Amino acid sequence: MQPEIPDHMFYSFLTGGLCASSSTNSTTTTSSFYPFAIEDTVSQDKALAAQRNHKEAERRRRERINSHLNKLRKLLSCNSKTDKATLLAQVVQRVKELKQQTLEITDETLPSETDEISVLNSEDSSSYDDGRIIFKVSFSCEDRPDLFKDLMETLESLQMETIFADLTTVGGRSRNVLVVAADKEHHGVESVQFLQNALKSLLERSSKSVMMGHGGGGGGGGERLKRRRALDHIIMV
Amino acid sequence: MQPEIPDHMFYSFLTGGLCASSSTNSTTTTSSFYPFAIEDTVSQDKALAAQRNHKEAERRRRERINSHLNKLRKLLSCNSKTDKATLLAQVVQRVKELKQQTLEITDETLPSETDEISVLNSEDSSSYDDGRIIFKVSFSCEDRPDLFKDLMETLESLQMETIFADLTTVGGRSRNVLVVAADKEHHGVESVQFLQNALKSLLERSSKSVMMGHGGGGGGGGERLKRRRALDHIIMV
DNA sequence: CAAGACACGTGAAGC
DNA sequence: TGCTTCACGTGTCTT
Numbered sequence: 001m002q003p004e005i006p007d008h009m010f011y012s013f014l015t016g017g018l019c020a021s022s023s024t025n026s027t028t029t030t031s032s033f034y035p036f037a038i039e040d041t042v043s044q045d046k047a048l049a050a051q052r053n054h055k056e057a058e059r060r061r062r063e064r065i066n067s068h069l070n071k072l073r074k075l076l077s078c079n080s081k082t083d084k085a086t087l088l089a090q091v092v093q094r095v096k097e098l099k100q101q102t103l104e105i106t107d108e109t110l111p112s113e114t115d116e117i118s119v120l121n122s123e124d125s126s127s128y129d130d131g132r133i134i135f136k137v138s139f140s141c142e143d144r145p146d147l148f149k150d151l152m153e154t155l156e157s158l159q160m161e162t163i164f165a166d167l168t169t170v171g172g173r174s175r176n177v178l179v180v181a182a183d184k185e186h187h188g189v190e191s192v193q194f195l196q197n198a199l200k201s202l203l204e205r206s207s208k209s210v211m212m213g214h215g216g217g218g219g220g221g222g223e224r225l226k227r228r229r230a231l232d233h234i235i236m237v
Numbered sequence: 238m239q240p241e242i243p244d245h246m247f248y249s250f251l252t253g254g255l256c257a258s259s260s261t262n263s264t265t266t267t268s269s270f271y272p273f274a275i276e277d278t279v280s281q282d283k284a285l286a287a288q289r290n291h292k293e294a295e296r297r298r299r300e301r302i303n304s305h306l307n308k309l310r311k312l313l314s315c316n317s318k319t320d321k322a323t324l325l326a327q328v329v330q331r332v333k334e335l336k337q338q339t340l341e342i343t344d345e346t347l348p349s350e351t352d353e354i355s356v357l358n359s360e361d362s363s364s365y366d367d368g369r370i371i372f373k374v375s376f377s378c379e380d381r382p383d384l385f386k387d388l389m390e391t392l393e394s395l396q397m398e399t400i401f402a403d404l405t406t407v408g409g410r411s412r413n414v415l416v417v418a419a420d421k422e423h424h425g426v427e428s429v430q431f432l433q434n435a436l437k438s439l440l441e442r443s444s445k446s447v448m449m450g451h452g453g454g455g456g457g458g459g460e461r462l463k464r465r466r467a468l469d470h471i472i473m474v
Numbered sequence: 475c476a477a478g479a480c481a482c483g484t485g486a487a488g489c
Numbered sequence: 490t491g492c493t494t495c496a497c498g499t500g501t502c503t504t
Binding site for chain 1: 478479480481482483484
């Protein structure tokens with residue numbers, strides 16, 4: 001596998017032979033000036049062995065780096081003849097792209113890092129359900145065991161019927177999109193406020209039960225995807 | 238900025254001076270053996286200039302590579318003192334992770350590459366809507382202008398009411414998730430078949446109008462995300 | 475040959 | 490001290 005002394009005799013004769021190395025001159029030639037004295041041959045052997053180690057270590061280092069570069073070549077499915085530099089440029093671009101992509105998709109489909117509530121009166125868009133007012137409710141918050149139960153109780157107490165629920169829980173955060181229907185006899189357009197307040201207290205209850213363990217929540221924002229695994233997504237009708 | 242002849246006199250005396258280089262021996266020393274003849278000083282200058290160019294080019298190459306490595310260090314937000322090798326190992330891992338992540342998310346939320354239809358009778362899960370049967374319909378297909386209109390007409394002809402629609406169109410592909418309600422007077426559980434057949438003809442109509450332009454569709458499967466931009470996502474109630 | 479890319483062995487600097 | 494990592498200049502092979 002290894003060439004083992006392929007052409008380095010050229011350099012070795014230089015360092016170990018006539019020419020003195022630029023830095024080792026003050027260490028080996030202290031006790032004796034005779035070029036081929038006994039002490040020198042011993043220390044020469046030691047130095048030679050050291051340099052051989054050094055050389056091989058460096059070779060291993062190069063191999064390690066190049067192996068990773070080859071892995072990257074495969075991951076980007078690019079030719080094995082592509083430059084190291086251009087390969088790395090492509091890697092940089094790819095990482096940027098992937099980061100951006102996951103961020104885009106994430107922001108549109110997964111729970112947001114900050115607590116958010118949105119209640120929309122969707123009567124204007126399409127009013128096929130004449131006797132009822134339809135609201136679209138969506139909010140992101142910290143997940144907790146009784147979140148769904150509390151939510152259902154809240155909606156029931158408001159005499160609202162859940163038509164559709166899209167619940168996504170991942171990484172301890174929960175994103176909930178609901179479509180609820182309210183009777184026009186008991187509710188008007190102003191019920192948006194009721195809903196919002198009810199959800200607000202729901203989220204406050206949530207933050208009370210968790211309190212600490214998740215410090216600020218605002219901070220860095222670059223590595224928010226790291227812990228995310230196996231997303232739990234439920235759609236109910 | 239540049240050191241400009243910092244310590245290479247050691248090597249230069251070697252290549253241009255006493256010792257003959259291992260490969261250039263047959264080119265420069267053909268006409269004369271006198272070490273300091275005129276022709277030799279000229280060719281020496283030329284060779285020296287060439288080696289200086291070579292040296293600087295190599296330096297630029299190193300800088301290029303290292304600059305990209307530093308970019309990657311920033312992108313992975315890892316310390317500037319991390320090894321080249323371990324950095325690259327981390328990059329490999331990160332790229333793999335990001336690829337996997339986008340793939341996972343994509344498969345759960347975005348249109349699939351192949352045409353698919355799924356119709357579920359969701360009566361078992363929760364039957365709060367006593368007078369009606371609720372179906373969950375989801376399918377992925379090639380996008381086309383009148384897809385939504387045709388879909389609505391189809392559902393109307395089946396006397397089914399759309400309660401919820403989640404339509405995602407991106408990269409020429411469309412993913413549609415619908416919750417439809419059917420009157421129990423006109424429909425039974427077997428209506429799942431009606432729905433499936435209707436959707437099947439809908440997709441066949443679709444593939445007829447597009448036909449070519451997207452060859453197989455099966456193939457590679459590694460770079461399917463490349464063209465995806467600005468996702469068009471509509472939720473209707 | 476010139477221009478570019480790569481592997482190599484080496485000295486220096488950090489633990 | 491030895492071990493590791495880096496930048497450097499070089500030889501060599503490919504366009």
